[in-house]
Amino acid sequence: MKTNQLARFAAAVALCLGSAGAFAQVAVVVNAKSPVATMTAEQVSSIFLGKSNSFPSGGTAIPTDQPDSAAVRELFYTKVTGKNTAQVKAAWSRLVFSGKATPPKELASSADVKKFVAGNPDAIGYIEKSAVDSSVKVVFSAD
Secondary structure: OHHHHHHHHHHHHHHHHHHHHHHOOEEEEEEOOOOOOOOOHHHHHHHHOOOOOEOOOOOEOEEEEOOOOOHHHHHHHHHHHOOOHHHHHHHHHHHHHHOOOOOOEEOOOHHHHHHHHHHOOOEEEEEEHHHOOOOEEEEEEEO
């Protein structure tokens, strides 16, 4: 009897922990002084999938990525591009092999992405919405 209760409790805890990421919000950010005010999911997707290397306003876009191990990465790609990280890696492998594009610069964490974007007027990245501060400007939110 106790084993059954313990198993149900463990399953409930696992469900809660596993779904915590589903409630996370992702913010696509640019430099606070960037002329870019807002972007659509399609525009963001084009930059992060190597289909475009510029902002809607015409300026060069330098995308930054996060490690495979970062939960925000899977959430970002799933919500914004409709692809999982394995599909994104495969797409980038094809682009790199053909010489058509260079993948986004990978940084270690949301804090590193925010710091890089804050210091580079052409940078664009994604971070947890809770990490946003005045050093960056949100141009798209994936809730």
